Amino acid sequence: MTHELRFLERLRQGVASLLHAPLSLVGLYAERETPREQYALTLREPYPVVEARLHRLGFVRNLVSSLKYRDYETPPQTTVASWVRYPEGPLESDDQLHLALYSGADRSTTDVYAHWEPSWIRHPIRHYRATDVDAEEGIRRVRSLFEAADIEYAVLPAEQRIGGDAAATAGPPLK
Secondary structure, three states: OHHHHHHHHHHHHHHHHHHHHHHHOOOOOOEEEOOHHHEEEEEOOOHHHHHHHHHHOOOEEOOOOOEEEEOOOOOOEEOOEEEEEOOOOOOOOOEEEEEEEEEOOOOOOEEEEEEEEEOOOOOHHHHHHOOOOEHHHHHHHHHHHHHHOOOOEEOOOHHHHOOOOOHHHOOOOEO
16 A cells, blocks of 8 residues: 555655745745654665555554655755654544654665654644654654564664665664
8 A cells, every 4th residue: 555655755745845945935844854863763674664564553654744854964865755643543633653764775774763743633733833843752652663563673873874774784673
């Protein structure tokens, strides 16, 4: 199922890129940098495999999310996908777990960034203002979900994960 939505993900990325400049003229945004402190974990799997796992864990593609990018010591990199999980369902949850996926240099690993925030469905203004974003809670929740599902992951220092996939093989996975 996830591969069927990749076209929509590319469309979302294109629309966000086009809208960002005009929106920024009036103090709004369609693109945002992913803060370093939202890094949650690295999976030694390509993102299509990760997406299938997320789907099984109750996540859905977040096609209305702003376009996220990381621009650290490397050339800017855009997320390959944005995913969200509503603990009590989309219409009942006041908050959501939002994940941004970044593909490793040779696409064999996936870095997962996470944050806990107001649901864009129930609280669109609070969500868009991004004032109640909690990186620590998002990281705790995604790691807990992965551990409960017996999904192995590693927590890598920035210089290793941003340095490419070869660095991601260092050290045993943490669960």
